Amino acid sequence: MEEQWIEELLAISEDEKLTPKQISILQAAIEVFSEKGYAAAATSEIAQMAGVAEGTIFRYYKTKKDLLLSIIGPTMSRMLAPFVLRNFNGLLDVPYDNFEEFLRTLIINRLEFARRNFKILKILIQEIPFQPKLKEQFAENILSKVLERVVEIVEHFKAKGEVIELPTPAILRFTISSVIGYLLNRLLLQPEKDWNDEEEINLTIHFIMHGISGAAAPI
Amino acid sequence: MEEQWIEELLAISEDEKLTPKQISILQAAIEVFSEKGYAAAATSEIAQMAGVAEGTIFRYYKTKKDLLLSIIGPTMSRMLAPFVLRNFNGLLDVPYDNFEEFLRTLIINRLEFARRNFKILKILIQEIPFQPKLKEQFAENILSKVLERVVEIVEHFKAKGEVIELPTPAILRFTISSVIGYLLNRLLLQPEKDWNDEEEINLTIHFIMHGISGAAAPI
């Protein structure tokens, strides 16, 4: 299943267009934005950390906001990658044997993605409420497509009887909350804890599938 | 169970110490901070919205950061309220007949709290990563106490056989993720949706207890 993750390729192909100075600037900006927040970050500090003159930043990025969007935009696209349908030969493409496999793949994969793009994701989450452009882009280009895809998968497994017949939005919310809850704990709240990822993922999947009561659902 | 919620009392007793101008300032600051973010908020705008002179803000709050902390601090305390043990006469105080009742009470109660303190919570979440003082205060005074209390409750119901014998931290994470996931969806992501809160809370509790597979846990 690895072959479907094209984010690295996208990233690399994009990086090819960047000069070393641009890369320094982006790295420094990610660092400073994630550490201080966009509004409190000074372009002078970014320049200093990147080892370039302040004017150089504005050669490549017309404004500070441009710099922000240049960091977040591509990452948002790459967030989307694993949810892009490979709809070849007209068949519905749900390449998972069961829901657990889907969850496991998703968690492992997005955990890795989040690990690699941790600071950018932090910036993204912090700034979405204040940047209407970002919010809109996120809602239209990312969220809706991811949801659409996941709805499809959930309904596929509902039909197969692996997922209970309750409202799909609620099932989604519950599933996603559990996954994101794990990722946040793992990376943000307790990053220094000595995690056994495989076991934790199994636990998370177990909770999502069977809850915490240990009894069959009464419905 | 209402008698345990002392947050309003705390709030009122605190408010009694405040002059009308202070209240205006706090209200305006909450408005502006939550709308623009702390760093991008101008004290002049807060003053204008509060209907006071710029200098007046600094009479009550030494710095802008002081103003921020004065908003968030008390709210953090009130977040804690329902988790405070009323450990009178030495008995362990777990005033819930079963885990579901606890969850239902918790969700209803914190949903109401979040609704009432929505903007402040937004500020809190936004600023915690950038204000070490806040982070520390939150970790030491709030999070640890809440967790301690919830651990107690979870283990109580584990002992009663209502909750399965898996690692408590994982159970906590899972439970809390599901609850917070609901709250975020309800208030932040889709606030305008026409929610049937009672049904959604039932669904959420059902998921937490039994997951989404509809089958008994295989463990």
Place this chain on the structure above:
Amino acid sequence: MEEQWIEELLAISEDEKLTPKQISILQAAIEVFSEKGYAAAATSEIAQMAGVAEGTIFRYYKTKKDLLLSIIGPTMSRMLAPFVLRNFNGLLDVPYDNFEEFLRTLIINRLEFARRNFKILKILIQEIPFQPKLKEQFAENILSKVLERVVEIVEHFKAKGEVIELPTPAILRFTISSVIGYLLNRLLLQPEKDWNDEEEINLTIHFIMHGISGAAAPI
């Protein structure tokens, strides 16, 4: 005829609304703008010359351009003053016995005005080509009204036979060119020359009335 010149009153009444710092700022701005030109003038230099902090300028004038317009606007109004009709009791108001008297009054008066507002006029002339707002304001509020008034006067004296029957626009252009030509020479090009104003004004009026040939017009 002195009573008609209300420009000083206008100026004074306006000045009354200004704080000492504002006056310093305006004076310094006039100095620096006229010396270096608007675009090449630094607000920091204006602040320094005015003896205020740079921020103080922007307390009173939102932008540098605002400062420019605040200087030029009132002066443009005062340029207009002597041409404002005092059209009381419905009579046409041409309070001059003959054209020469009109010219003499005009030259003396506007020479004095230009002397007093020399630097501002320099700024005005320099910046009109580059500030559409100024150009428009000047054309609509000043130039058209002055011309309208002067046309009226010229045609009045045409009817009386004191001015020849040639196209009024050409007469105006010729008259105004001669007056302005004198003012520019007097104040701008050769300010240090030892001028006998009364004699020069007489000569200028003589030229306007009879040209340089010493013979009667052949028409």
Place this chain on the structure above:
Amino acid sequence: MEEQWIEELLAISEDEKLTPKQISILQAAIEVFSEKGYAAAATSEIAQMAGVAEGTIFRYYKTKKDLLLSIIGPTMSRMLAPFVLRNFNGLLDVPYDNFEEFLRTLIINRLEFARRNFKILKILIQEIPFQPKLKEQFAENILSKVLERVVEIVEHFKAKGEVIELPTPAILRFTISSVIGYLLNRLLLQPEKDWNDEEEINLTIHFIMHGISGAAAPI
């Protein structure tokens, strides 16, 4: 009389030394300087409009000010051309039969010159007050020589009785004001008006010779 106008030759001979890129740069600089003013013009915009790299400008012109002077300098020289004495065989050279002919030739000729060099003249007038080098060059090389020549002509016609016996500087000022007044109106203030140049020139000359009163000079 055409043979005396050497400006085109000067221009062409100078142009011969210029590479195509230099010509592009000069044209672009004239455009941008006249539109925005020297101080507000960006060399980057000039480079872009000229279709060359920013660095190329500085290969030919050491500084931005150099570029300005390179534009204005030659034009100033060409302004001088018609006033240069062709003092061959020691005779005083006043090749005009009467003063009116001189005026007519002057106006037609300088109108054409101004038309052709309109933008440069605009730059020249705008920048002379701020560029001491220009001011000095203009006063010493141009103004004094033109005046010297015109004084000569005026006194020639004074001696012939065609011009009245009043102070030559005043006669000059009056004459030049009237000519320049016409040129400014014609080209700058009302360029879009439908002018009948021949008639307007006749009127202007008539005013200069006989004024506007229609009566013989009383002197």
Place this chain on the structure above:
DNA sequence: CATGAATGAGTGTTCATTCAT
């Protein structure tokens, strides 16, 4: 020759904070 990336001093402007009234 010509380029254009890189510079860094300088720009207009903002804003938290102070303090005389």
Place this chain on the structure above:
DNA sequence: AATGAATGAACACTCATTCAT
């Protein structure tokens, strides 16, 4: 207590100029 005028450091951004390629 309350004001708001005044501050000046910091900010995002510009631009003439340099220089390695």
